[in-house]
Amino acid sequence: MEKSRYEKIRVELFRKDWVECPTCKFLFNLKDTSQWSGLIHKRCGQRLEIVGHKSEMTFISCLVANIATDDSSRFKKGTKVYLYPPLWGDGYQSIKVIGKDRETNKFIEMIVSEKKLSNFKLAKVTKPDIISRFSNYWNNNPDSVEAMYKMADEMNKRTALRSSENSMNK
Ligand SMILES: [Zn+2]
Secondary structure (H helix, E strand, O other): OOOOOOOOEEEEHHHHOOOEEOOOOEEEEEEOOEEOOOOOOOOOEEEEEEEEEEEHHHOOEEEEEEOOOOOOOOOOOOOOEEOOOHHHHHHOOOOEEEOOOOOOEEEEEEEHHHHHEEEEEEEEOOHHHHHHHOOOOOOOOOHHHHHHHHHHHHHHHHHHHHHHHHHHHH
């Protein structure tokens, strides 16, 4: 059975920064953004998980937000959460996030409604555990960073629109 291109394939570094794509057999450099998106080998579209490469990142660019309501069972209002990119096709309404649990103070992953978040922005995160969780989802390529700024803007516009609608309904 053929593996889907959308399924991640684990691959070892060929040598520092070099990987041979198991799908198209092409050897490419991980710093070459025309080849590598941080997630996908652009030449063939294969998703790859690069073993041993994560630790070389000193930071990762990702979206963050704050918990805006106090009705979440696990997160206190104001908690900073680190957002996964859209993982399913709902227009980023339900968002998988990482944040500190209100009781244990340990990082947990939860799916949170966009409506419970505010203050979306781009952050450069240096926490190694966040980097390793996000290394297959976000990357620091200029194109991606540009896209993240746009996403943050878009999400803040939605929040603003919702709060103006709410105040009109009162
Ligand atoms: Zn390939």
